[in-house]
Amino acid sequence: MTTGGWQRQRIMLTPEVHRERPSCQRAICAVLSGALAALLTIAGCRSSSSGIEKTVVRGEVSYNGQPIENGQIMFFPIDGTPGPVSGAPISNGVYVAEGKGGVPQGRHRVQIEGYRAPVGANQRVDRELPRFQYVAEKYNTRSELTVEISDDESTVVVDFDLQL
Numbered sequence: 001m002t003t004g005g006w007q008r009q010r011i012m013l014t015p016e017v018h019r020e021r022p023s024c025q026r027a028i029c030a031v032l033s034g035a036l037a038a039l040l041t042i043a044g045c046r047s048s049s050s051g052i053e054k055t056v057v058r059g060e061v062s063y064n065g066q067p068i069e070n071g072q073i074m075f076f077p078i079d080g081t082p083g084p085v086s087g088a089p090i091s092n093g094v095y096v097a098e099g100k101g102g103v104p105q106g107r108h109r110v111q112i113e114g115y116r117a118p119v120g121a122n123q124r125v126d127r128e129l130p131r132f133q134y135v136a137e138k139y140n141t142r143s144e145l146t147v148e149i150s151d152d153e154s155t156v157v158v159d160f161d162l163q164l
Helices: 015-042
Strands: 053-063 070-077 086-091 094-097 106-116 146-149 155-157 160-162
Touching: 053 070, 053 086, 053 106, 053 146, 070 094, 086 106, 106 160
Parallel strands: 053 155, 053 160
Antiparallel strands: 053 094, 070 086, 070 106, 086 094, 106 146
8 A cells, every 4th residue: 555655564473474573673682782882882981891981081292382292191090990091192292092982980190101212313214213201200100190080071181281
């Protein structure tokens, strides 16, 4: 039967069709479960398989007024914050900590490292040169930087302007 350009069909469930329906329902459930997982991943507030709530943390990092061109930032849980250490590379002064769902919500000690090639090295020729860490210890191995990642934000922006 046709109604206004749409075609309507009436489907009668017979015992044979009814037996096939559970596998169809499983397929639909699988698709819906996948869609739900994708939506939770897109949302900033995430829960890992361990049940730890995480948030994507992004920001800019500078040292003595200059962006850290190459480095890393690490978030170490403290004061009873559950979860693993999280981190991200710093590239051109910018980082985004989103791996494995982001940074666990709570309080963290922050460690920042910046790397440079030795002075006078030709980066195009000497690609395998050892790099040295140039950021002061008070921002990495002896860091007292802390940050609180709250549970009411999907993405948190935390910038660091480090001074010598």
